[in-house]
Amino acid sequence: NAGVMQNPRHLVRRRGQEARLRCSPMKGHSHVYWYRQLPEEGLKFMVYLQKENIIDESGMPKERFSAEFPKEGPSILRIQQVVRGDSAAYFCASSPRAGQPTLPYNEQFFGPGTRLTVL
Amino acid sequence: LAKTTQPISMDSYEGQEVNITCSHNNIATNDYITWYQQFPSQGPRFIIQGYKTKVTNEVASLFIPADRKSSTLSLPRVSLSDTAVYYCLVGDIDSGYSTLTFGKGTMLLVSP
Numbered sequence: 001n002a003g004v005m006q007n008p009r010h011l012v013r014r015r016g017q018e019a020r021l022r023c024s025p026m027k028g029h030s031h032v033y034w035y036r037q038l039p040e041e042g043l044k045f046m047v048y049l050q051k052e053n054i055i056d057e058s059g060m061p062k063e064r065f066s067a068e069f070p071k072e073g074p075s076i077l078r079i080q081q082v083v084r085g086d087s088a089a090y091f092c093a094s095s096p097r098a099g100q101p102t103l104p105y106n107e108q109f110f111g112p113g114t115r116l117t118v119l
Numbered sequence: 120l121a122k123t124t125q126p127i128s129m130d131s132y133e134g135q136e137v138n139i140t141c142s143h144n145n146i147a148t149n150d151y152i153t154w155y156q157q158f159p160s161q162g163p164r165f166i167i168q169g170y171k172t173k174v175t176n177e178v179a180s181l182f183i184p185a186d187r188k189s190s191t192l193s194l195p196r197v198s199l200s201d202t203a204v205y206y207c208l209v210g211d212i213d214s215g216y217s218t219l220t221f222g223k224g225t226m227l228l229v230s231p
Contacts, residue, residue, distance in 0.1 A: 004162070033218060042206065042221035043163065056218065091162045093219075105151055106210060108219060110162025 002027070004094050004111035005074075012117045013082045021077040021114045025094030032075045033108060034067060037089045049075060082118045089113045123207045128226040137194045139225050141207030144188045152183060152190045155206045157224070163206065167192070194227075202229045 005024040013019050025032050030051055035043040045059040049069035060067065064082075069075040079086055093108035124142040131137045143152070151170050155163040167174055169181040169190070180193040194201055204224040 035219075035221075040223075042223045043219070045218040045220065048218055059218075093162070104153070104165065104168040106153075106219070107165045107168070110164065113160070113162050115160075 004092055004109050006090075006092050006111035006114050008114060009112060010115050010117070012119065014119050015083055016081050019079040019082050019086070019116055019118075021079075021090050021092075021116070023075040023077070023092030023094075023111060025075070025092075026096075026109055029094035029096050029109070031095045032069050033093045033095075034075075034077050035091045035093065037091060037113075039088070043091060046077075079116075082116075084118045087116055087118045089115050123209055123222050125205075125207050125222065125225045127223065128228065130228050130230065131197055132230050133198055134196050137197050137201070137227060137229075139192045139194075139205055139207075139227070140189055141192070142189045143207070143209050146187050146209055147211070149211050150187075150209045151211075152181065152187075153208045153210060153219075154179070154181065154192050155208065155219075155221075157204045157206065159203075163221070166205075197227075197229045199229050199231065201227065203227060 004026055007022050011019055032049045034046040036046055037043045047060045047067045048056040051069055052071050064080045066078045091110050091113045093110045095108050151168060153168040154166045156166050157163040167176055167179050167181045169183050171183050174181045182191040204226050206221050206224040208219055
């Protein structure tokens with residue numbers, strides 16, 4: 001029973017390049033969340049997606065960042081024209097469905113993260 | 120969302136009981152309390168969740184007083200492998216979904 005999978009685990013990009021981060025949710029989970037963790041900081045919510053739909057992108061920077069969760073395949077977080085400030089750990093989490101009325105409420109299962117380094 | 124306050128760090132020794140307290144003075148009636156654990160270079164992992172009084176599972180206990188303005192995560196007989204960051208989160212039961220709001224957490228260091 002595989003957990004949430006993310007790849008690559010480590011990604012190095014030069015300023016101006018594109019970064020593509022992939023997330024495969026747990027089997028049976030149709031809700032995906034992306035979080036970013038800067039050094040010495042807690043995780044910050046970026047975007048929440050269901051299959052083919054962006055539900056909440058209130059935490060996503062307005063420019064250069066985009067996310068998708070297609071009908072088939074993994075969820076993708078894309079960062080265009082990366083800058084040094086984008087260096088961080090990016091975590092994906094999944095849940096079976098939002099707001100399930102049974103305990104534990106809104107438990108999310110996290111992947112191991114992708115560590116992006118921008119040179 | 121209710122703001123949470125936790126100690127930045129705590130130190131302990133193997134075999135001791137560790138209690139980490141989180142303050143959430145503005146907790147609302149529909150809010151529940153959840154704790155996550157994060158090891159270095161890994162994603163957070165759900166530990167325990169509660170609404171009031173006491174909750175216990177195989178990993179930890181969660182104590183919530185009647186006024187619910189604070190909660191205490193209790194780890195019995197910690198080992199070196201319990202060294203991690205522990206996050207206290209407060210979320211709304213009634214929301215259709217709830218993105219998780221993490222603070223900086225408490226860095227627990229367990230020494231031999």
